[in-house]
Ligand code: SF4
């Protein structure tokens with residue numbers, strides 16, 4: 001039997017400069033320290049069976065990212081949450097743990113959309129104008145580089161307009177967006193940001209991108225990943 | 237100061253531009269942030285190479301942990317900014333900062349620089365320069381940090397004499413408290429340094445004046461004040477079990493070169509190989525007890541979350557309680573799914589059995605370091621490993637399923653003859669032949685795989701070969717070619733691959749290793765002409781160094797290619813590392829005569845270290861456990 005726990009986590013501050021593999025190592029060590037009964041692979045160099053929903057880009061903050069971990073035995077979600085948070089280092093925290101039901105799909109396969117907030121140096125007015133402009137277009141073509149089989153890079157044009165589910169200017173230069181993510185269509189916040197820069201001119205500050213939530217699709221509805229796949233959650 | 241309150245010294249725009257921004261952001265698990273009060277001393281520990289290399293160094297973790305355990309001291313870290321950031325810092329005039337507080341280095345009380353290899357010397361100037369600290373100790377004022385050097389290269393720190401206020405000779409655990417107490421008296425800089433010179437292990441280069449013979453050899457180094465000692469004695473820890481151990485080391489967030497927990501089982505080495513500086517300067521051999529080591533191992537696992545634990549020492553096979561230690565460690569580690577990595581142990585029945593338990597035999601290779609191919613040459617260098625021992629070890633290993641062997645050699649050793657070079661090829665061939673004799677055809681998994689590599693021997697201070705001339709590059713290359721040729725002639729040549737390292741840095745390493753303080757100007761010239769990261773082949777330029785020697789009117793050949801006279805006064809003679817010059821000279825004569833000297837465990841060679849009254853000198857069988 002195997003039990004999988006899904007962790008919703010956040011990161012902010014200097015740790016946001018870590019790459020995806022560094023985050024993986026960070027969590028493996030945290031799990032090791034916490035005493036959570038992780039399940040290990042077989043062989044001479046056993047490792048934890050851990051996977052992430054959506055690799056974090058360098059410099060991105062998050063409030064709602066997800067990591068799945070196989071456990072060797074079932075444990076209450078509350079206890080696991082506490083154990084892991086007790087060994088977390090500043091800037092990284094776990095906000096929720098769900099124990100997945102038997103046969104639940106892994107987090108990465110579920111990803112359908114994500115929310116972001118980008119903190120910019122633009123005025124609210126400028127942002128409203130830029131957003132209205134973008135939302136009014138029927139199609140937004142951007143160049144994406146696509147890796148070809150033979151290592152050749154080729155650029156193709158892609159229409160990302162259908163992938164923008166929401167785009168709103170907020171107070172103090174913040175910009176909220178809900179974007180489609182997945183293997184078919186995948187819109188990154190950086191794509192939107194460069195469109196905004198095109199319209200508003202160079203930003204006076206370094207923009208900060210924060211992911212707020214990642215959603216999966218169940219029964220035609222977008223649900224936060226911690227609510228996908230049934231099972232028990234911390235705090236239930 | 238709390239971590240989340242830190243404001244990074246570099247804006248995102250820069251961090252996004254440089255390779256591995258996490259090299260510069262700090263905040264790793266177990267790193268330490270402190271409030272301004274009651275901190276009275278701000279110490280910045282510097283490893284003058286990139287973060288990933290510096291963070292792999294145990295010595296840094298020891299001092300970091302030890303100092304931060306003191307209330308009045310806040311120890312932080314800095315590493316060499318890589319070339320991309322180096323350029324940006326200069327262009328944008330951003331002063332170099334410490335990782336923890338992100339504060340500029342210039343405001344610290346001490347910059348402690350660890351000197352691990354000669355080829356990092358120019359990087360030291362980069363650090364000082366980017367920090368806005370005057371390069372020359374003589375030009376520093378009351379508000380500039382005290383620049384202090386430590387580590388193996390301080391056993392001849394003379395080429396760096398101009399840039400350091402102070403060198404700490406010996407093991408860091410013993411004298412920093414005393415030094416800091418003195419510093420807290422708030423004395424003027426010159427007086428502080430003068431008084432510091434009275435503390436064991438403290439060498440203040442500005443307090444000695446040097447005179448030279450007409451032919452350029454050093455004549456003398458004499459203290460400028462009567463109360464400054466004529467020689468500086470290495471300081472060391474007598475009882476390892478009583479000293480600080482970093483069981484909560486800073487765990488890098490990006491992958492370090494050595495990304496694992498480290499358990500230092502002992503210090504020093506009993507073996508006295510004549511080419512080896514570490515074997516002499518860390519004498520006498522001292523051990524930790526099994527009890528303590530197991531306690532540290534448990535704490536390390538708990539505090540770091542590392543999935544690998546590595547035993548460390550110069551020669552772990554000589555740790556007297558290895559069996560006992562490993563039995564227990566293997567048990568604890570397999571329970572927690574932690575891998576044990578064993579540094580190259582001497583290959584024998586015991587080590588093979590252990591390796592079998594902790595590694596995948598099929599994926600790992602056996603390692604031998606005979607250093608020389610012929611028995612004659614191994615006697616010259618006092619490498620106490622015989623052909624029989626190598627062959628016996630290999631045979632046992634082959635029976636156990638190993639089929640990959642790595643062998644390390646040196647070329648350019650004093651007194652080396654063509655037949656010694658050819659013997660490298662012959663030894664490889666014998667090992668290969670042994671495989672085919674030992675392992676029946678149907679059990680073989682392809683060919684046996686023997687990899688031999690040679691590096692270039694560089695004579696170092698405090699070794700029997702400190703008198704010896706270094707081989708010339710042409711000669712090294714010729715020998716390497718001859719060795720390759722000899723390999724090709726062997727019956728089993730298809731199973732042997734031979735490599736040699738000619739990093740190009742050898743000549744410079746040789747000069748700096750046995751150089752004097754006149755070389756400071758050469759180092760500075762190289763730095764001014766764009767030298768940086770010399771330890772990295774792609775950024776090293778021999779030209780740049782040769783030009784600098786020329787413009788400074790110094791001849792590099794003088795430092796490396798002459799055989800020194802028995803009584804020549806060496807730049808490092810001022811330092812007393814425990815072993816006497818008489819002993820080393822005896823060893824030089826023994827080398828010339830091809831006479832072997834027994835190791836400390838078998839028979840004391842009266843090297844002079846008994847004055848420390850500790851370790852193997854007083855309890856030859858290992859008295860720690
Ligand atoms: S065994 Fe020889 S080479 Fe190795 S550390 Fe000891 S003295 Fe040096």
Ligand code: SF4
Pocket residue numbers: 519520521836839840841842843844845846852853
């Ligand atoms: S005094 Fe003897 S036992 Fe002690 S380190 Fe020297 S040679 Fe070894």
